[in-house]
Amino acid sequence: MAIVQTRFHPAVPAAAPVEAPISLRERLARREVTLRAADGQAYVVRPIRPTDAASLMRGYDALENMSKWFRMQHALPHLSPAMALDFCTPDPARDICLVVEGKGALAGEILGGARIAGQADSRTAEFSVSLRPEARHLDLARQALETVFAAGREMGYVRVYATIHVDNTPMKTLARRLKCRLRRDPEDGALMIAERNL
Template identity: 35%
Template sequence: MVCSNRAGHDGGMISILSSVLRSRPSMNPYRSRQRIPPQPSHSLYREAPGPCASGERVSTDDGQDLLLRPIRPDDAPALMRAFGRMTPEQVRSRVFHALTELPEPVARWMCDVDPDATIALVLVDADGAEIRGEGRVHLDPATECAEFALAVDPDFTGKGLGRLLVSRLAEASRAAGMREIWGDTQAENNRMLALAKELGFTLRRENDDAGLVRMSLALAPMDGSGEATTT
């Protein structure tokens, strides 16, 4: 499954190549249309890390143990291997282009995130050797919206990892003061669209690209106790 700052949810792994290329024009031969989120003056993630700051033990729907934690600079080799496990269809869904490998400079940049602008999480094996899922949001304090992207190892799709990642990213975005989380995926990415519907996202076709679907979810603001308010 794959979803992008132009991709899907549960489908492979480079959950952010397209985002990185978009925000680093010098690396991007396929420059896409999206804006670069402005950076706030302080680290929202360090101030409001949510449940994943030090790692969270989780289990797949079929009982496999994984660790959910923030991405780290030393994850770059594992991220490259994870990208290599993606099917061609997953790669296309995630980055909207045909790529056979994740360039090492891009992998390093993806793993060394600026916490003022990005929250990035990975699901890794119990021994930490391999990345099985990756997701992130780019925070835009000007619009109070967070653009998300994620991908899941093809051998781990259908096990609840996409749902977990989106839920945690939404929680972290809300804690960071965002009022909406959104992402784009291809219209034929049925797995991603089904998950988005299940989680309450609104879906709409992009006016300038009928092949894309915009997924968006309003986030309830936090009250004084740190809980989401209800209406």
């Protein structure tokens, strides 16, 4: 009688299901993204919500008059509830607006935020940023913009730009830190255009 030898082969476990990587926009929606400020604290950054409208109005009121003028390019002492709600409901197919959540005395408030608004070509977006005075000099504006730029890349944008008043030195400095090219607006000598590729 022939003796047949067999070798035992342990069962191979089924491969674990491969999960698609979570996008930055999904992580932002889950409040999983933080910015490390110059004061060493971590600040949550997330998409703006309609319920942020009242906080947005308070934050706008906290700005100096010149900062309001630079932000809106005209005199606007206060945001109306309708304007605030409009800012807080960007078009999810084209726009991204992120806010930085406050801490300490400003817990429950938004410190400011960064936004890109998609243009008709679906490749270009306009960017802007605004922070309460209490949040300046913490490097949050730069980080918030870099975060919104990264989210914009996920959406397929390849170029961003901003229109900046020539007297808005802090914003021009920030644009240069973000590697933007600055040039005079050919249609308005009081404005500059900051632009960069994503």
